[in-house]
Amino acid sequence: MQSFESDWLGSETIFYNTNSKKADKNINNLIDFKNSKICNDGLYYYLKYGYCVFGKTIFSDIKFLNPNSKIEIDNTKIKITKTDDNWESFKKYSNPQHIFEKISSYLDNHLEKYEKNIVIPTSSGYDSRLLNILCKKKNQIFSCSYGVSENQEYSHEVMIAKELSKKLSTRHEFVKLNNFFECEKEWYDLYGPNVHLNGHYHFEFFRNLLAKFQFLQNSILISGIFGDVWAGKRSYDLIEGPHDINKLSLSHDISIPEKFIKIKNNINLEEEYYESNRKFINDIKYYPLLTCRLKINLINFLIRIPEQFGFKVISPFLSKEIINLILNLNPEELKKRRWQREYFKNKQLLFNYDNKEMQILNVLDLSTIKKYGFKELDIKVLGNFINKEYLEEINLLLKSISYPKEPKNILNKLINLIFKNKNRNISRLYGSYIILKPLEHYLKKI
Numbered sequence: 001m002q003s004f005e006s007d008w009l010g011s012e013t014i015f016y017n018t019n020s021k022k023a024d025k026n027i028n029n030l031i032d033f034k035n036s037k038i039c040n041d042g043l044y045y046y047l048k049y050g051y052c053v054f055g056k057t058i059f060s061d062i063k064f065l066n067p068n069s070k071i072e073i074d075n076t077k078i079k080i081t082k083t084d085d086n087w088e089s090f091k092k093y094s095n096p097q098h099i100f101e102k103i104s105s106y107l108d109n110h111l112e113k114y115e116k117n118i119v120i121p122t123s124s125g126y127d128s129r130l131l132n133i134l135c136k137k138k139n140q141i142f143s144c145s146y147g148v149s150e151n152q153e154y155s156h157e158v159m160i161a162k163e164l165s166k167k168l169s170t171r172h173e174f175v176k177l178n179n180f181f182e183c184e185k186e187w188y189d190l191y192g193p194n195v196h197l198n199g200h201y202h203f204e205f206f207r208n209l210l211a212k213f214q215f216l217q218n219s220i221l222i223s224g225i226f227g228d229v230w231a232g233k234r235s236y237d238l239i240e241g242p243h244d245i246n247k248l249s250l251s252h253d254i255s256i257p258e259k260f261i262k263i264k265n266n267i268n269l270e271e272e273y274y275e276s277n278r279k280f281i282n283d284i285k286y287y288p289l290l291t292c293r294l295k296i297n298l299i300n301f302l303i304r305i306p307e308q309f310g311f312k313v314i315s316p317f318l319s320k321e322i323i324n325l326i327l328n329l330n331p332e333e334l335k336k337r338r339w340q341r342e343y344f345k346n347k348q349l350l351f352n353y354d355n356k357e358m359q360i361l362n363v364l365d366l367s368t369i370k371k372y373g374f375k376e377l378d379i380k381v382l383g384n385f386i387n388k389e390y391l392e393e394i395n396l397l398l399k400s401i402s403y404p405k406e407p408k409n410i411l412n413k414l415i416n417l418i419f420k421n422k423n424r425n426i427s428r429l430y431g432s433y434i435i436l437k438p439l440e441h442y443l444k445k446i
Helices: 041-051 096-111 128-136 156-168 180-194 201-212 227-233 242-248 269-278 284-299 301-308 320-327 329-346 365-374 390-401 410-418 420-442
Strands: 002-006 015-017 023-026 062-064 068-075 078-082 120-121 141-145 170-172 221-222 313-316
Touching: 002 023, 023 068, 041 269, 041 420, 096 128, 096 221, 096 320, 096 329, 120 128, 120 269, 128 141, 128 156, 128 227, 128 329, 141 156, 156 170, 180 201, 180 301, 180 365, 201 301, 227 284, 227 320, 227 329, 242 269, 242 284, 284 301, 284 320, 301 313, 365 420, 390 420, 410 420
Parallel strands: 120 141, 120 221, 141 170, 221 313
Antiparallel strands: 002 068, 015 023, 015 062, 068 078
8 A cells, every 4th residue: 555645835746646546756657648638627727827736737537635635545445634734823923033043943953963065055035045044054054056147147146145155154156057948858757747847947057066066965955945935025915716816826927828728627626725725715824825835836846856966955944833933923024024134134134236247137048048949839739728829929939039138227228118018928928838848748648
């Protein structure tokens, strides 16, 4: 008998095949290409959200476990049981200082007897910044960054990470990315037709990192997974019904507009989700929890990919105790992450973006396409599910890709303003492309 159990977040996705009566952490090991059929409901919501949601995949016979669930499976039956999903309600709001101490204590406990390098992928964001500050073993920290701008080394992600490292007296290294689209197969081998083509650049990042610094092999890596969502970076409107559930997904326009989807869903999975999660939907403080549970199927690449390269990954943002404390902060403290901003300000670790060399635009994907080209969408294969004119529009636009200019002078600001709608359209079409490419890859095999 096989047995798997998902944690409170669903941080490891567990798939199961209702026909073969098998379960696995990799969907590829469960796909029967000769007999599998497309699930219209699963595919419809994959296209709408950009990743599989609500326990459904694009295949009728393959599903995945929700958080706090246990599956026991043998040759004849599948048994799924739910475990308790209780969250502590505080009589008074959490204290930010107490949370910082808890995160520091978490890191202390996991690193107590560890004497090798501590790898922290570091951006300009608050989550990785916080990990660098609260990790006491500064002499062991190896922070590393990649750039997202045209000139990667002058990306704000890299330059702020360098400045942070300088002030904390830790080591920092920049890792350049080249044609990470060559890592598509590795992404499919890990994720299958389960999520859009989102984190394949991390394969190149960690490969280049280890090629340059071989002594980092088998190191502990601290991940800031979902740190920004928990901390209050996102604001939410009240969910008033099933039609609002998509607002929790944080898809960032990586979605296929419904008017271009040719298939129709038979079951309203958003309605089912709304009814089964009412206790959380009725309290807006739990919306970050709902977001992270919806999106963990995609974002757990921040754990899975470094593990593929031999790193042992830890994260205080996977601790239910710590997250419970954060969710119970005063809403005013959470607004625009005030509780963290004040902490950084007191430590003189809030950084300005006024460096003339610093580049702030994220054009990594588009500049890579412009430099190395891209593989066109197969309209014949995808045309049964997606409007063909829309597919042609995507291919045509990506052949002559352009993107915004760094707003360093009045001319560039004016150019960006003139082409604002065009740039938005490019972003939307590219978002559709990275959803459709994995789908195409697997449709060709059926």
